[in-house]
Amino acid sequence: MNWLQWLVWGFSGTVILTSILAASQGFGMTRMNIPYLLGTIFTPSRDKAKLIGFLLHFANGWIFALVYVAMFHAFGLATWWFGALIGIIQAIFVLTMLLPIMPALHPRMANEQYGPTVVRQLEPPGFLGLHYGIRTPISVLIAHAIFGVILGAFYVVK
Amino acid sequence: MSTEPPKIQDYAIIGDGRSAALISNRGSIDWLCWPRFDSPSIFGAILDPEVGGSWSIRPERERKVSRRYLDNTNVLKTTFACDSLKIVLTDFMSVTSEQNKQNRLWPEHELVRQVRCEGGDADVIVEFNPRLGYGRIAPKIDRVGKLGWRFGLGTHVYTLRADGDLDCFKQSSSMGTLAKLRLKAGKSIAFSLNFSEEGPAVLPPLGNSAAERLQLTSDWWRVWIAQSNYCGPYERHVVRSALVLKLLSYAPSGAIVAAPTTSLPERVGGDLNWDYRFAWLRDAAFTVHTLFGLGYKDDAKAFVNWLLHATNLTRPQLRVTYDVFGERPLRECELQRFSGHRGSRPVRIGNAASEQSQLDIYGEVVEAVCYFFGKEEPDHEMQKMLRQYGEYVCDHWTEPDNGMWEERDKLRHYTHSRLMCWVTLDRLIEMHQCGRIRGFSIDKFRKQRAAIRREIEEHAWSKKLGAYAQACGDDVVDASILLLAYHRFEDASSDRMQQSHARIRQRLVPRLGLVHRNEQSKNRREGAFALCSFWETDFLAHCGRADEAHEVYEAVLTFANDVGLFAEEIDPETGDALGNFPQAFTHLGVINAALTLRDIEEGGHSMRRTS
Numbered sequence: 001m002n003w004l005q006w007l008v009w010g011f012s013g014t015v016i017l018t019s020i021l022a023a024s025q026g027f028g029m030t031r032m033n034i035p036y037l038l039g040t041i042f043t044p045s046r047d048k049a050k051l052i053g054f055l056l057h058f059a060n061g062w063i064f065a066l067v068y069v070a071m072f073h074a075f076g077l078a079t080w081w082f083g084a085l086i087g088i089i090q091a092i093f094v095l096t097m098l099l100p101i102m103p104a105l106h107p108r109m110a111n112e113q114y115g116p117t118v119v120r121q122l123e124p125p126g127f128l129g130l131h132y133g134i135r136t137p138i139s140v141l142i143a144h145a146i147f148g149v150i151l152g153a154f155y156v157v158k
Numbered sequence: 159m160s161t162e163p164p165k166i167q168d169y170a171i172i173g174d175g176r177s178a179a180l181i182s183n184r185g186s187i188d189w190l191c192w193p194r195f196d197s198p199s200i201f202g203a204i205l206d207p208e209v210g211g212s213w214s215i216r217p218e219r220e221r222k223v224s225r226r227y228l229d230n231t232n233v234l235k236t237t238f239a240c241d242s243l244k245i246v247l248t249d250f251m252s253v254t255s256e257q258n259k260q261n262r263l264w265p266e267h268e269l270v271r272q273v274r275c276e277g278g279d280a281d282v283i284v285e286f287n288p289r290l291g292y293g294r295i296a297p298k299i300d301r302v303g304k305l306g307w308r309f310g311l312g313t314h315v316y317t318l319r320a321d322g323d324l325d326c327f328k329q330s331s332s333m334g335t336l337a338k339l340r341l342k343a344g345k346s347i348a349f350s351l352n353f354s355e356e357g358p359a360v361l362p363p364l365g366n367s368a369a370e371r372l373q374l375t376s377d378w379w380r381v382w383i384a385q386s387n388y389c390g391p392y393e394r395h396v397v398r399s400a401l402v403l404k405l406l407s408y409a410p411s412g413a414i415v416a417a418p419t420t421s422l423p424e425r426v427g428g429d430l431n432w433d434y435r436f437a438w439l440r441d442a443a444f445t446v447h448t449l450f451g452l453g454y455k456d457d458a459k460a461f462v463n464w465l466l467h468a469t470n471l472t473r474p475q476l477r478v479t480y481d482v483f484g485e486r487p488l489r490e491c492e493l494q495r496f497s498g499h500r501g502s503r504p505v506r507i508g509n510a511a512s513e514q515s516q517l518d519i520y521g522e523v524v525e526a527v528c529y530f531f532g533k534e535e536p537d538h539e540m541q542k543m544l545r546q547y548g549e550y551v552c553d554h555w556t557e558p559d560n561g562m563w564e565e566r567d568k569l570r571h572y573t574h575s576r577l578m579c580w581v582t583l584d585r586l587i588e589m590h591q592c593g594r595i596r597g598f599s600i601d602k603f604r605k606q607r608a609a610i611r612r613e614i615e616e617h618a619w620s621k622k623l624g625a626y627a628q629a630c631g632d633d634v635v636d637a638s639i640l641l642l643a644y645h646r647f648e649d650a651s652s653d654r655m656q657q658s659h660a661r662i663r664q665r666l667v668p669r670l671g672l673v674h675r676n677e678q679s680k681n682r683r684e685g686a687f688a689l690c691s692f693w694e695t696d697f698l699a700h701c702g703r704a705d706e707a708h709e710v711y712e713a714v715l716t717f718a719n720d721v722g723l724f725a726e727e728i729d730p731e732t733g734d735a736l737g738n739f740p741q742a743f744t745h746l747g748v749i750n751a752a753l754t755l756r757d758i759e760e761g762g763h764s765m766r767r768t769s
Binding site: 029033040 | 259260261263264303305306313319355357361363367
């Protein structure tokens with residue numbers, strides 16, 4: 001495994017993925033804000049949450065890049081389309097499995113069964129993240145696919 | 159309940175420093191734009207009861223209504239009472255300090271309405287009828303389990319929650335969402351309407367948590383008002399006006415909008431309907447003077463920072479108006495779907511005045527900046543900006559313009575515009591003499607200042623009127639002439655100023671305390687311009703007629719509505735409020751005149767003159 005390439009392209013992929021999601025938010029496609037969601041696990045302060053979440057998000061990017069790299073080595077294949085395929089699979093997993101169970105995982109997220117409490121007040125994302133805007137799945141899919149494209153295209157399996 | 163739509167003075171305002179809502183004395187929110195003052199409306203019934211949208215909470219049967227703000231806050235209490243029955247409606251938008259937001263989740267925007275039955279059992283009707291995009295869209299409202307009712311447009315999401323049973327809400331295609339609630343004595347129910355555009359919505363719980371937010375909100379307003387060092391006559395009115403100004407300031411940038419509304423008519427049934435949800439440079443000097451006068455140095459600093467940021471983009475030319483972030487306001491257009499407040503059409507959004515030529519604003523900006531810096535020396539960049547304004551005025555003061563009243567018919571050589579050009583150069587020369595600004599030809603500025611003075615004294619003085627006229631070479635009486643004394647161009651006791659005031663009294667004052675802005679507006683059957691009454695107060699105070707000044711001031715204060723709010727104008731016959739509401743310019747006038755009266759009584763001259 002090439003550790004330097006993992007660090008460089010994992011970081012680059014995360015930068016691009018974060019930029020795409022932030023741009024989607026700015027252009028009114030989605031209210032999905034992953035750094036804010038991650039950060040509010042640790043603090044209710046909006047500003048601090050965004051900062052903490054931003055750092056965590058980059059750490060996550062590297063961890064997920066490690067999984068991509070492992071897949072490249074397992075299949076002996078690292079191409080842009082294979083990276084994109086892994087990215088799409090990851091996005092589908094996030095949208096259909098992870099986001100709906102977020103209220104159970106996130107200590108500050110409310111759920112539809114019990115309603116908000118003093119601690120749990122964040123709006124849950126719902127199936128496919130649709131509560132955050134109907135175009136949320138599209139932006140998540142595109143962002144993850146491009147993350148995979150970057151890793152697949154530039155990581156070299158020796 | 160009356161079927162007549164509410165009048166302008168029937169409204170009160172609540173807000174959160176980013177947006178504001180108007181609530182009628184019938185318990186109906188008839189105006190709300192989120193996320194900021196100039197965003198499209200979600201409730202717009204004040205401009206059209208049929209298609210505008212509203213959110214009403216009221217007793218089923220007609221009751222006697224009284225309203226008040228909780229002391230030193232912008233939390234509104236409306237009481238509906240009849241015999242032993244008493245229902246109290248408390249309305250506020252949640253605000254708290256940044257420090258408090260560090261240890262709790264806080265919604266982007268939240269409007270809370272709590273209704274409490276304090277005597278007998280009462281039936282309460284709740285009608286929730288949002289219309290997004292200035293009445294364009296009747297949104298589909300979805301139930302989201304225990305998270306409440308949700309609707310949205312794009313990624314903007316609105317959530318309505320209640321701490322009672324929301325199942326009693328019935329969706330009706332014509333009336334929106336409707337509920338009838340039976341409240342027993344001592345019981346209350348709270349509603350929260352919440353808006354989010356930036357990220358996942360924060361949905362605060364109600365019950366005790368809503369009571370805590372009410373406490374935090376009240377505390378925040380009280381802490382802010384406690385920073386005021388005002389101690390003097392008419393304190394109640396000064397405090398209310400300060401709270402209105404704070405409501406009209408956009409916290410993220412420091413801008414202060416002229417009013418939170420658009421197209422409330424200057425003449426009911428007429429077409430003098432304009433969008434005031436922007437910041438006017440004309441208010442700058444007045445605003446800085448007021449904020450400093452009350453001791454709000456941080457607010458004054460925020461406002462001046464916004465002023466410098468906004469003007470930096472276009473200097474040395476200035477626009478008349480800017481949006482809250484210093485950008486060009488919306489291009490003016492008409493909303494055909496709205497029938498207008500009490501039939502006053504058209505309803506406009508955007509304001510074409512931003513494209514006008516108004517030379518007086520240079521004097522306003524320079525005076526505001528000079529006042530703000532006081533005895534300090536502005537930095538290099540600031541000095542450069544001030545010099546550019548001085549040079550611009552030297553090159554352009556002879557040109558006609560649209561003037562401070564933003565007349566759209568033709569350009570004139572307005573006396574007030576000339577005056578403010580004189581103020582620009584006079585204040586820069588003063589600063590130069592004190593060594594606070596360098597880098598321009600003092601002789602050139604002095605020469606131009608003298609030329610402007612000559613122009614005003616020779617051509618703005620009308621022999622026919624025996625008074626200063628609205629514009630050079632005409633014979634129209636205009637209340638802005640009083641500002642010649644306000645800005646120290648001429649002493650208030652001079653013969654010319656006394657004669658000019660006498661002419662204003664004769665032609666523009668329909669009754670004590672009310673002053674039309676000029677003869678054109680009087681002929682157009684507009685109301686009296688509230689700010690002019692405060693100019694007259696200031697003028698009388700400065701020419702040693704303090705008793706008369708108090709008389710005028712007290713007379714105009716009687717035209718405030720039941721919760722102390724003023725619109726732009728006042729109908730001299732009925733006393734009704736006219737124009738956009740509440741108006742920052744008028745409330746600035748309330749405070750400034752009180753400061754003058756206090757200073758004159760305490761020290762013999764006003765703070766403005768010794769700055």
